[in-house]
Amino acid sequence: MKKALVLALIMLFVGAASLPAQTVFKLAETHPKGYPTELGDEYFAQLVTERSGGKLKVEVYPGSQLGEEKTAIEQVQLGAIAFTRVSSGPMAEFNKALGAFSLPYIFDSGDHMWNYLNSPDGQKLLDGLSASRFVGLCYYDPGARSFYSYKPIEKLEDLKGLKIRVIQNTINMELMKALGASATPMPYGQVFSSLQTHVIDAAENNFPSYLTASHYQVAKNYLVDAHQRVPEVLVMSKAVFDGLSKADQDLIRQAAKDSVAKQRELWSAFEKEAEAKVKAEGCIVTYVKDLTPFQKAVKPVFDAHPEYAEVLKDIAKARAAK
């Protein structure tokens, strides 16, 4: 009897030892399965598993299952969740430098933005996240944010007096005020019902979010001013990262970098698809022809933030490098 027990224990021990030890990490994502950022996360996760021979595993939790962006960011900062893919909009509340990306009309185009993000200056902002206990792994394409409402909106004056939902950060609050509107910060998951019940009059986002979060169903008027391109970021908890071997840290960094091209490719295809779909669904899409009045109106936002002067110079430099 005793012998059998000893044998069983030995077998259990040998069995456990022969199983490869696997470390499982969680990744929090706001968007639903199949959205380009979520597919970027999935590809990153796949590369991590493949390259570590299954030793490291990243499980993606889409659709805000682990909480809305602010909560996810807090959890990552604490080390309770290892990764999150979020907009640098809410990250700005945790790392002021990223607030620069919420300043309006600073990028002429997606190419201009990527020139900057891929430059040493763009990398510096990502690296600066370590001061806030994150590891900035890479940027993903955010597209351009524009306004939408259930009320007709075709020009700057139409925004006056509207209650517009924003991602919570100081710049967004100031931006809406400068445009004559009022800002209502709220989590992404509440925007649909708030538009439906007219708790807010409007919101702003890119075409893919407008489509996939069904906002187009309750706010049919979309005004394309492309006021912000707020880069998406894939970040890791510094506490978790610091506990890994140098080899695993490098593997994770490289996998994130190598997932960017895929996300960008998926993004550009889906951005066009989403724009066509909402039009086919009967949304009224108006393109601002002359941005000058908008740019003039937002000047107070820049005046209030001299701390971003250097970054703005770098961003202007990236335009020249086009």
Ligand code: GTR
């Ligand atoms: C989207 C972004 C999300 C989230 C959302 C929002 O464009 O991809 O991460 O920040 O906007 O407005 O809350």
